[in-house]
Amino acid sequence: MNMTEWLDDFLLRAIFAGLIMVVIAAPMGCLMVWQRLAFLSDTLGHAAVLGVGLGLMLQLAPIFGVLAVALVIVFSLSRVSSFNSALSETTLAIISHTGLAGGIILVGLLPGPAVNLEAILFGDLLATTSADLLNLLLTTALLLVLLLRYWRAFVAVSVSREIAQAEGIEVRRIQFLMYIMIALLVAVMMKVMGVLLIAAMLVIPTTSARLFSRSPEQMVYISGLYGLAALGGGITSSFHFDWQTGPAIVVSATLLLLLTLGITRLVKPDLE
């Protein structure tokens, strides 16, 4: 295999993985912003380091460890109280940082060659393997099916729990489904964005889109476009300037947000 072929191949895989992530991050990100759950994805991301450590220790693929830890957190949280209370915010912060700290200690203790902690924390898009790609593709397909099937209920619960409940939507079940979907999402996005930057990819393009969207669905599509542009900017700068890909994507997304803010201020100065 000559050099050019190899280059093409890993770059193509990276681009493909990035595209899949953008497709699923747009609707999931919107739902999480609407329901103020961005902090939950951040918590699951941080605690995912513990999952990586556990996975490696048990000689499993890290993604299974991550998924297991995320599901345990989601199950226990859903049993205590609503995520929106101040208590839960403290709880989330404690889980988040304990998971991160415990995970880093565990990874450090592992025998054998040192684990690339940087790749876990900040992602390593350009090292995407075919197996990663397959995982990402299958999970995204599952999430998309669930999103399409329950979209009306998700939107209704986001607008008002009281109204949704009164009009026959089983709010608790829908929210629980949502939490499980977030756990799945974190497990697959980790590879691309790194555990510390997942929440950024869910929140920043969504915030840009919110500035001028008129309907929930429009916000999803526009978020997707912003995600796409951030991905393009991130991969390009990563390839040319040797920046780390995850951080480069986040910085691109933020630059786009600032640009959009500036333009909307100029066009409609009265916009909040």
Added chain:
Amino acid sequence: MANELLLRADDISYSQGKRLILDRVSFELRRAQITTVIGPNGAGKSTLTNVVTGLIDNYSGKVERSPELRIGYLPQKVYVNTLMPLSVERLLRLTRQSSAAEIEQALTQSEVAYLRHRQVRSLSEGELKRVLLARTTLGKPDLIVLDEPTAGVDVSGEIRMYQLIGELRDQLQCAVLLVSHDLHLVMSQTDQVLCLNQHLCCSGLPESVSQHPEYLALFGRQAAESIAVYAHHHDHEHDVSGALETHEHD
């Protein structure tokens, strides 16, 4: 059929932990009648509406509903998400499909047709309440349950809101269950008052309730007198501008 019995609640009790919230409450809701629930804070008013709408089902006692009773519900506290771009029209379509004509009609009845394409987050509290009132009338409800529909609305808006509820009752021929703090404003529209303080202190026509000793004990003589004054002027009411409007009563 006018006065058709839509819902009969028989000896309803409900506790939360050790706290008794409803104590053997019985009442009936009939078509085209407005029933107003009054009572001090913590009297169990919202719990009572939750029993009626079915949000609470672990009560003791019996609720009989007429078959396929359709209920429209306006909860007391509606936290409407401001992070989501959402038009008024879409808010009305949130949990079910309605035709454009039905949406238009519902908004027109609540006098907010002009808000149809506005974003929900740009509405004032009063506008939002009207839109949510319109929402309860979609899908031809037999019963509308309104839990303090005027909280956060100014006084003239409040008076108009209660008139609107009366008009909706006339147009839709539905029963209305209304939780309200201001009996003196609801007065002219109300057919039946349930005065609640865990147990049903008294019930009946507004005038008779306002003379009942338990009512006086709860709300004081002054409140009763302000009702008496309104009752006296039962044959007319003020519109928003303050002009008198005569009102046929049957």
